Amino acid sequence: MPTPDPYQTQLKSWLVAVAKRDGAAFRQLYDATSPKLFGFLQRILNKSEWAEEVLQETYVSVWNNAASYQAALAAPMTWMTTIARNKAFDALRRHDANVEIDADGFAQEVAQALESPDPTPLAALELSADAEALAHCLSRLEALHRQAIALAYYHDLSHSEVAERMELPIGTIKTWIRRGLERLRLCLSKRESA
Incomplete structure (x- = not known):
């Protein structure tokens, strides 16, 4: 069994505490993660004042949805960055109704901005334009199959x-993963053709 990353373990424990409305844990989570998220948002929004506004919205969402x-x-x-990304896209749309968001266009740059000595698994996926579709299709799998794939x-x-x-x-795990991946493939191809 792989050794758990202490940083990730700490972030998870803070999120569990935030879900129970622990203000001190929320502050620690904010202090540990906000510089990285702020830099991420600045790269998307190109304006510090917008990035500050969206950062605040992101943490309100983290507080409300930690459970x-x-x-x-x-x-x-990865979870918090996805929230920040979605809030940033919403802000871009608010500020310019005609803006077209090309997630693939800045995905490489953002992925590099988020790189750390301990990169999270599938960091590229969180920035992909297909992440929302994948999340939808994953949610349609049986819970144990989804857990095995995750x-x-x-x-x-x-x-x-x-x-x-x-x-x-x-054998059970291999079967669940194989069947789950097949269901994901079918779900994604249906969404693509729709």
Whole structure:
């Protein structure tokens, strides 16, 4: 079993506490993550005052939605960055109704801005234009299948590590992941053709 990253573990524990309305944990989470999120938002919005406004909106959303965070689906920073990204796109639309957002156009630059010594798994996915569609399709999978896929792909665990963590036979895990991926492929192709 891989050694847990202490930084990610700390972020997760703060999010759990924030879900219980712990103001001190929220402050610690903010202090630890806001510089990175602010830099991320500045790259998207190109204006510090907009980035500050959206950063505030992001943390209000984190406070209000911490209970919905699922560690099995995404690392804490990935989850918060996705919220920030969506809020930034909303702000761009508010400020210019004619703006067209090309998520792929800045995805490379933003991915580089978010790089750290401990990169989160699938950091590129969180910036992808297809992330919303993937999240929708993942939500349609059975919970245990979704968990197996999340452990394998979001947390980069082998099938045997997933089986060990979920305390299930490896054959079951392989079947769930194979079937889950097939359902994801079908769901995504239906959304693409719609």
